[in-house]
Structure formats: C-alpha cells, structure tokens
Amino acid sequence: METAQEVVRLKETARNTRKLILEALAEAGSGHPGGSLSAVELLVTLYFRVMRHDPKNPKWPDRDRFFLSKGHAAPLLYSVLAQAGYFPVEELMTLRKIGSRLQGHPSMGVPGVEAPAGSEGIGLSLAVGTSLAAKLDGKAYRTYVLMGDGEQQEGQVWEAAMSASKFRLDNLTAIIDRNGIQQDGLTEQVMPLEPLAAKWRAFNWNVIEVDGYDLAQLIDGFDLAIGTRNRPTVIIAHTVKGKGISFMEWSPHYHGTPPAKDKLRDVLSELG
Amino acid sequence: MLSKVAAMRDAYGDALLELGAENKDVVVIGADTTGSLKSGVFASKFPERFFNVGIAEQNLVSIAAGMALAGKIPYAGTYAIFVPGKSVDQIRNNIAYPNLNVKIVCSHGGISVGPDGASHQQVEDIAIMRAIPKMNVIVPADAVSTKAIAKAIAAIPGPFYVRLTRSSTPVIYDAGFRYEHGKANALKEGGDVGIVACGIMVSEALKAAEALRTKGVAASVLDLHTIKPIDSDAIVKLARSCGRVVTVEEHNVMGGMGSAVAEVLGERYPVPIRRVGVMDTFGESGEAADLLRKYGLTAANVEQAALGLRGQ
Incomplete structure (x- = not known):
C-alpha cells in the first residue's frame, strides 16, 4: 500500500482507538487515560503496519512479540488488540470489572497479551529474553517493547539496556513514549531524564527520535530499526500526555483519572 | 552415610x-x-x-x-x-x-x-x-x-x-535417591518425637536422632526438602505417631519451613511444636561450623528441643 493511503487508514484507526480507550475508561470509572492516549499512534503503527502477527493464531511461533512495559496503558493495548481481532471490541467495556479478562494492568489469558505488566521497568528485560531466544532458535521474529518515559528512572531499564547491547540484539526495538509527564508531575522536575537520547547512545543503542504523531516518520523509524545490524534500536517518540483531549493534554492529573461517564459525549466530540 | x-x-x-x-x-x-x-x-x-x-x-x-x-x-x-x-x-x-x-x-x-x-x-x-x-x-x-x-x-x-x-x-542419600515432587522423605522411624528438617539441617537431625536413641528416645526424621507444595499428609502422619514435633532449618524461624509445618499442624493435627532455626536475628562473620553452633543450629540443639518437648 502507498504510504499516503496507509497513513490515512492508520489515522482513522488511531481516532477509533482513542474513542475506545475513553469509552472503556469512563465505563470502568478508574484507570489511566493520559499515557494511553499519548502512545496511540505508536501502537497503531506497530499492530497495523509493522508487526507480523495473526490475531486468529495468537501463539503463532514466528509472530513478532510486543511487550507493554508501561502496563498502565492497558486500555490502549486492549483497544488495539480488539480492533485487530484478538477478541470482541464489546469486551472492552468489561475493563477493570470483576470476572473480566481485561485486568487493570495486562495479565495472561488475554489473546494477544504476551506477558503481565504493571510494575515499571521490567518489560525491556523480558524483550531481551525473547530476543535472545529468537537468535538461539534461528528465528526471524522481532521483539518490540513500549516503555514510558518516567519508567526510565527505574534502574533495571539500564541493566537491560546494557545486556541488549552486549548480546547485539538487532532483533529488538524499544519505543519510549516521551510525553514528559509522570504521576507526580514533569519528568524533568521529578527526576530529570535529559539528555535521554545521549544516554541511550552511550549504552551503544541505535537511537532514532521521531514525532510520535507523524505516521510517516514512525513507519520510517521502524523500518530503519529493522534494517539495523548488530545493535538494538530505541525509538524515542516525542508525544503529548492525554493527546487528543484538550483538558487532558499535558496534565499530570489525567495520568490516572478517567473521563466522567456523564461528560463522555462532550469528550468524544473532541475527536471529530 | x-x-x-x-x-x-x-x-x-x-x-x-x-x-x-x-x-x-x-x-x-x-x-x-x-x-x-x-x-x-x-x-x-x-x-x-x-x-x-x-x-x-x-x-x-x-x-x-x-x-x-x-x-x-x-x-x-x-x-x-x-x-x-x-x-x-x-x-x-x-x-x-x-x-x-x-x-x-x-x-x-x-x-x-x-x-x-x-x-x-x-x-x-x-x-x-x-x-x-x-x-x-x-x-x-x-x-x-x-x-x-x-x-x-x-x-x-x-x-x-x-x-x-x-x-x-x-552426604545423606545414595545414588538411588528419587525425587518425588511434593513428597517428603521419611529417613528414620521412631514413636517418641518427630523431627522435620530441610537443607543441611537434615544431617544434624539424623545425628540428633542417634543421640536421642542412646537416651532411650525414639525419633522419626523427615526430610521436608519440598516446602511448597508441602507434604501435609506426611507431616500429619508424623505428628500422629509421635505426638510432638521439632522443626529445624537454617532460616529465620519466622515464615520458614517451621512456620509452614506449624500452619499444617495447627489446622489439621495440633501437637506441641518446637522450632529450631535462626531466632529472628542477623548472622555475623565466622566459620560455618562456629556460626551454626553460635546460632543454635546443631544436632545438640535439636536434641535439646526434643527432650524439652518431652519434659526431660
């Protein structure tokens, strides 16, 4: 497909993803909109353009793997998986409810979910594990992992970063949702991360910086990562917390506050 | 052996x-x-x-x-x-x-x-x-x-x-040892006191049983190598036949194997218990044998606990 046409298609999927996230969160009455909305285009590009996967055969041995390390963005992952066909879209309305497969943070037992998440800083290590196994088995599948930016404050991220370069894991692509905000406020005030790209370069990673909402840039970034040999790639995607909903954008408050159910219609109208 | x-x-x-x-x-x-x-x-x-x-x-x-x-x-x-x-x-x-x-x-x-x-x-x-x-x-x-x-x-x-x-x-076992998941190994049978041990304390338990024998006390020794899933039946059987149980482990007495045994017996077959282990403290530098002695993790401590349970 032509990139221009593809971008139109992905944009529409992204719009629908935001709608599903907000509906599910409003129904749940709790959860994390800010970091779900910020990373929509990253996951939509992965699942609908980049990754080789089969929703009808979630355990296909040669599938590309995706780990959501920032587990609080579960509504985003679920919305994308449902649209891809892993489970019915209607099931999103059971998010966080007792008896639901859709736990507040991802867990096993949901088709398409590769691993539980929720404790920050550990997803990159999981990705190192599957990337090592792929190399050992001579398999061509790739592993993708989405991290938050606040999560970069966890020491284990850097343990994993060192090991991925040591083992030359060019089948591994990490993505950082660089929205600049964590639960207590701005990352640069809570615990400064900059110069973030330089840190990753110093750990011998291939570093690509993109605008997290420029789909052509994202597609190019993922393609560049696939073509990179002998070292892992990190894509630092510059994003906006709460992207798409004016009062949620740049707001630490909406890190963990869902939209009110009775205001949902107005909220969704912002998506056009 | x-x-x-x-x-x-x-x-x-x-x-x-x-x-x-x-x-x-x-x-x-x-x-x-x-x-x-x-x-x-x-x-x-x-x-x-x-x-x-x-x-x-x-x-x-x-x-x-x-x-x-x-x-x-x-x-x-x-x-x-x-x-x-x-x-x-x-x-x-x-x-x-x-x-x-x-x-x-x-x-x-x-x-x-x-x-x-x-x-x-x-x-x-x-x-x-x-x-x-x-x-x-x-x-x-x-x-x-x-x-x-x-x-x-x-x-x-x-x-x-x-x-x-x-x-x-x-070395306690010979090459014939077979691991059965979740099943404790009965190493010695005796009806006066049951000793449940794990790790390096199993050999101390066996020595204690031998010392007790010379004093006319017949001890059972159970190697509870698998603490989870715990072999509740073996523990209850031991308590039933001995009427009193000593546990011994190279671990804090809080939350370890002795606690696990006490949980089983408390619910299924309450009998008097003594836990031998590290008494909620940190260790220190020293040779292993000296530390085990100082922190009460020897055959003598197990023997003492067994005799104490019998009011001896």
Missing part, C-alpha cells in the same frame, strides 16, 4: 551438564557468580546457551522470564542473598504471576555462608518465596539429592526456587 561430604554446587553443575545434553531448550543464565555456582561448567560445553548478565539480578530474573515465554527452560541463579533478595518484584510479576517455566537455583543460603557475614547470609528466602503464589520451593539436604532435584524439575512445568548451600555438606 554422613561420613562423606560433597558440595551441592558441584552436583548442580553436573546436573546442568546432563540437562544440557538431554534437552536443547535448557539455557543457563548467571549474574557474575557462575564460577562459584558451577553453572559456568555448562558454558564450556554449551556456550551458545549460556548467558552472563553481570551484576544485575533484576535483569537476570526478567530475562529468564522472557526466555521462558519463548519456550526455553531457563536455569537462572546467583547467591540467595541477591535472588530473591534484590529481585522479589521480578520473581513475582515476571515469573510467578504468569506461571512461567523458570528454575531459580541459588547457592549460599543460610548463615553457613560464613566469613562474608550477615550481608551475605540469606535467612529469609524460604519465607519470601513460599508467600508467592504458584512458586515451588525446595531446599535439598545434600549433593546427591541436589543433582536429582535440579534434573527432575526440568520436567515439571512452572516456577521453582531451589536453595543450595555454600559449603560441602554430609
């Missing part, structure tokens, strides 16, 4: 070599202690399946989880003070919660680590690990059972924690 000593770590290294040859999915992951753990011997034979992640225990555990997700059978470990010590969250959330097939085998459990001192003497690991749902917890009694256990768990799906000891310890 008991006159020969052997190192659990050597036995573990032997087990890994055999596992590596038998099963191509077995991988070994270490954290800068692979020479000490003897997991390094695996590296010389199967270098492509051996990964040293350096001094990074959290990464060690989570990489093992990732490899298990991709179908491997990872044996990951270092010193017990660091795993589980520094990586409980990763063990819980990456391995136990998704019920992954990771075998955590760590050495240097207990105070018999010796001169390195309290910072390296892990006396809380049984409590930590058995509190985590789905985790299996094993403390082998000697080198022979260590090798059998390390090999057997490869064929039992799910997460395991196996705690080994630094120093060479008396």
